[in-house]
Amino acid sequence: MIKKISHIAIVVPNLEDALGFWVNTLGLPLSHVEHVPDQDVDVAFMPSGDSEIELLEPISAESGVARFLHKRGPGIHHICFEVDDIEQMLKRIKDAGVPLINEEPTIGTGGKKIAFVHPKGTGGVLVELYELTPEESARRLERLEDMRRRLREGRRIYAAGIRAFLTRLRPQSGFNTGNGSDSQN
Amino acid sequence: MIKKISHIAIVVPNLEDALGFWVNTLGLPLSHVEHVPDQDVDVAFMPSGDSEIELLEPISAESGVARFLHKRGPGIHHICFEVDDIEQMLKRIKDAGVPLINEEPTIGTGGKKIAFVHPKGTGGVLVELYELTPEESARRLERLEDMRRRLREGRRIYAAGIRAFLTRLRPQSGFNTGNGSDSQN
Numbered sequence: 191m192i193k194k195i196s197h198i199a200i201v202v203p204n205l206e207d208a209l210g211f212w213v214n215t216l217g218l219p220l221s222h223v224e225h226v227p228d229q230d231v232d233v234a235f236m237p238s239g240d241s242e243i244e245l246l247e248p249i250s251a252e253s254g255v256a257r258f259l260h261k262r263g264p265g266i267h268h269i270c271f272e273v274d275d276i277e278q279m280l281k282r283i284k285d286a287g288v289p290l291i292n293e294e295p296t297i298g299t300g301g302k303k304i305a306f307v308h309p310k311g312t313g314g315v316l317v318e319l320y321e322l323t324p325e326e327s328a329r330r331l332e333r334l335e336d337m338r339r340r341l342r343e344g345r346r347i348y349a350a351g352i353r354a355f356l357t358r359l360r361p362q363s364g365f366n367t368g369n370g371s372d373s374q375n
Numbered sequence: 376m377i378k379k380i381s382h383i384a385i386v387v388p389n390l391e392d393a394l395g396f397w398v399n400t401l402g403l404p405l406s407h408v409e410h411v412p413d414q415d416v417d418v419a420f421m422p423s424g425d426s427e428i429e430l431l432e433p434i435s436a437e438s439g440v441a442r443f444l445h446k447r448g449p450g451i452h453h454i455c456f457e458v459d460d461i462e463q464m465l466k467r468i469k470d471a472g473v474p475l476i477n478e479e480p481t482i483g484t485g486g487k488k489i490a491f492v493h494p495k496g497t498g499g500v501l502v503e504l505y506e507l508t509p510e511e512s513a514r515r516l517e518r519l520e521d522m523r524r525r526l527r528e529g530r531r532i533y534a535a536g537i538r539a540f541l542t543r544l545r546p547q548s549g550f551n552t553g554n555g556s557d558s559q560n
Contacts, residue, residue, distance in 0.1 A: 192401060194424025198383060198454060202498050211497055215471040216377060216456070216464075238456065239379025239425045265499035266451045269383060271401070271423065279401075286400040312396055313387050314450035 192279075196272040196320045197235070197242040201259050205232055205247040209351050212236055212243060223355055224333035225340065228296075231255050232337075234352070244270075268306070268316035276303045276321040283307060301325055377464075381457040381505045382420070382427040386444050390417055390432040394536050397421055397428060408540055409518035410525065413481075416440050417522075419537070429455075453491070455503035461488045464504055468492055486510055 202208035205223075213220050218236035225232050230253040234245045246267060248256035258267060273279045276295045284290060288311030295303035302325070307317040338356050341348055348356065387393035390408075398405050403421035410417050414431075415438040421428045431452060433441035443452060458464045461480045469475060473496030480488035487510075492502040523541050526533055533541065 192403060192423055195380065195383070195426050195428075198380070200498065200500055208498050211471075211473065215468055215473055216502075217467070218377060238377055241380050241424060241426055243380075243454075263499055265494070266454070269428075269451070282402070283400055286396075288396065288400055309450070313385065313393050314448055315385055317401075 191274050193272045193274055195241045196270040196318075196322075197244040198269055199244040199246055199267045199318075200265065201246050201248070201255055201267045202264050203247070203259060205234055205245055206348070206351050208245050208247075209234060212245065213351070218243060220351075220355055222330055222334065223337060223352055224330065225249075225337050226333075229253055229255055268318050270318035270320050272320050272322060274321070276305060276319050279319055280305055283311075288312065295319075295321070302329065376459050378457045378459055380426045381455040381503075381507075382429040383454055384429040384431055384452040384503075385450065386431050386433070386440055386452045387449050388432070388444060390419055390430055391533070391536050393430050393432075394419060397430065398536070403428060405536075405540060407515055407519065408522060408537055409515065410434075410522050411518075414438055414440055453501035453503050455505050457505050457507060459506070461490060461504050461506040465490055468496075473497065480504075480506070487514065 200208070209220060212218050213236065218238055220234060221237050221242070222235040223233065229246075230250045231246045231248050233247075236243045236245075246255050248259055250256060251260075255267065280290060280293065280295065284293065289308040290311075291306035291308050292304075295305045297303060301323040303321040303323075305319050307319070309316045334356070341353065341356050385393070394405060397403050398421065403423055405419060406422050406427070407420040408418065415435040416431045416433050418432075419430045421430075431440050433444055435441060436445075440452065465475060465478065465480065469478065474493040475496075476491035476493050477489075480490045482488060486508040488506040488508075490504050492504070494501045519541070526538065526541050
């Protein structure tokens with residue numbers, strides 16, 4: 191069963207520039223950033239109601255997200271639904287003849303299970319399914335720590351907004367990227 | 376202030392076929408259908424958490440949605456955020472130098488206010504803002520009645536699923552479009 195829309199993922203060429211619109215202008219809170227090595231992307235999450243907006247910046251040219259950006263330009267990449275039982279949902283989708291990108295869920299850090307449905311079977315929409323585990327918040331903190339390590343070790347240069355986020359513990363509101371607007375207003 | 380994601384709109388060539396996936400296969404409930412004359416589309420809403428998936432089928436070749444479908448193919452069309460004060464939000468967006476499609480909100484039936492932000496200023500995402508009024512549920516019922524009238528008068532032929540929806544009072548769950556799956560499972 192689908193519980194809710196977990197997030198809507200948007201591909202951007204530069205996370206920091208994009209946060210200027212979503213956080214500073216629209217006023218969404220930045221709740222989390224992380225580096226996802228499997229997909230070679232840096233991501234930022236902004237909660238809205240009981241869902242989140244997820245921004246994805248590809249940090250290598252070879253990833254699927256980078257190819258999407260090159261081919262289609264920036265914009266919405268996928269919708270993710272949280273489900274209570276991902277195996278049951280995948281069986282149901284397969285039985286209906288809808289093609290899956292992942293016939294079995296991928297097991298991520300903390301036991302989180304994810305799978306993608308092929309856009310060919312959904313009318314052009316890339317649909318992700320997500321079964322959360324109680325370990326998710328611990329996983330997010332761990333990933334955040336990893337991103338901070340990359341910053342400290344100089345392995346990736348982050349601009350003002352993300353650096354400010356990474357050097358604070360748990361910021362819940364916006365920041366100023368120096369583009370003249372301020373989400374604290 | 377943004378309250379939540381109101382809906383994610385998906386353009387489809389045929390509403391009935393699309394409901395086969397979203398309602399029958401994924402199991403989302405079909406809560407409402409209506410015809411929107413301003414945009415010349417038939418729409419269907421499926422709640423998920425505190426947001427909705429909205430399917431849009433253009434019913435003339437000239438509408439903006441029809442041109443989107445022709446140019447980009449089926450897929451996600453826009454994200455709509457519910458806001459508490461649309462005029463204030465539009466001012467904030469304009470002050471940040473982000474171009475608006477509607478500088479003033481459009482007033483819809485029931486006093487509902489909507490406006491679109493130009494994708495040029497959002498990183499390729501068409502963003503709709505929506506300020507609800509208490510009259511929205513009455514407005515939806517009125518639109519539903521209008522769609523039923525079109526069905527009775529033979530002005531538009533609907534296939535099995537939507538016809539079943541229109542001839543029942545307030546169905547909350549799925550239906551069978553005859554594609555072999557059944558959302559009642």
